[in-house]
Amino acid sequence: QVHLVESGGGLVKTGGSLRLSCAASGFTFSDYYMSWIRQAPGKGLEWISYIDSSGNIIYYADSVRGRFTISRDNVNSSLSLQMNSLRAEDTALYYCAKYDILTGYYEYFDHWGQGTLVTVSS
Amino acid sequence: DIQMTQSPSSLSASVGDRVTITCRASRSISFYLNWYQHKPGKAPKVLVYSASSLQSGVPSRFSGSGSGTDFTLTISSLQPEDFATYYCQQSFSTPFTFGPGTRVDIK
Numbered sequence: 001q002v003h004l005v006e007s008g009g010g011l012v013k014t015g016g017s018l019r020l021s022c023a024a025s026g027f028t029f030s031d032y033y034m035s036w037i038r039q040a041p042g043k044g045l046e047w048i049s050y051i052d053s054s055g056n057i058i059y060y061a062d063s064v065r066g067r068f069t070i071s072r073d074n075v076n077s078s079l080s081l082q083m084n085s086l087r088a089e090d091t092a093l094y095y096c097a098k099y100d101i102l103t104g105y106y107e108y109f110d111h112w113g114q115g116t117l118v119t120v121s122s
Numbered sequence: 123d124i125q126m127t128q129s130p131s132s133l134s135a136s137v138g139d140r141v142t143i144t145c146r147a148s149r150s151i152s153f154y155l156n157w158y159q160h161k162p163g164k165a166p167k168v169l170v171y172s173a174s175s176l177q178s179g180v181p182s183r184f185s186g187s188g189s190g191t192d193f194t195l196t197i198s199s200l201q202p203e204d205f206a207t208y209y210c211q212q213s214f215s216t217p218f219t220f221g222p223g224t225r226v227d228i229k
Contacts, residue, residue: 004165044209044220044221044222044223045158045160045166045209045211045220045223046220047211047217047218047219047220050216050218059216059217061217062217095165095166105172106171106172106175106213107154107213108156108168108171108172108211108213109156109158109166109168109211110168110171110177111165112165112166112167113165114164114165115165
């Protein structure tokens with residue numbers, strides 16, 4: 001059974017940094033793309049980054065490019081998100097999600113964690 | 123970026139009702155459209171992927187259709203556990219984008 005558990009959220013000051021982690025189990029982590037998605041209070045879902053299975057292909061949303069860095073540790077089955085220069089608008093519940101791809105057939109987030117809350121305040 | 127819109131933004135329905143939610147992409151996304159259900163305090167859950175493929179374990183009362191720019195999610199007979207917010211999401215190109223959501227409430 002796929003299990004994704006995020007950690008590392010908390011209260012941070014504007015301009016500060018935070019590192020989120022996602023512990024994965026129940027599947028061969030090194031075979032799958034992974035992603036971070038967030039939901040600001042009262043808002044919808046926003047995709048912010050993904051990383052391919054080897055860590056060589058990475059994409060970011062414009063809203064976080066240059067400030068956030070996604071990485072993965074396939075030995076320990078973990079995904080990370082280093083968040084720097086945090087802004088009030090980064091306040092959100094951050095979800096880790098497994099991204100299932102079969103080229104030409106499907107690409108979707110098939111499992112999600114419960115999320116970790118990041119609050120950015122001055 | 124591909125913009126996703128959904129209608130309605132919210133609806134009230136009764137148990138047993140047939141519910142249809144529409145999603146539109148700002149340009150063609152072929153069949154790369156997914157639907158998710160999200161309940162407060164829970165992880166989002168995929169219902170339909172690639173526009174019309176039902177995710178394993180999802181009840182058959184959920185179905186999806188469409189291609190190109192226009193898509194629908196249908197719940198054939200609404201059940202008490204279906205009251206939630208539903209999001210469409212395109213996976214045709216990055217940045218992946220979600221629709222603003224459709225909240226389904228009890229009438």
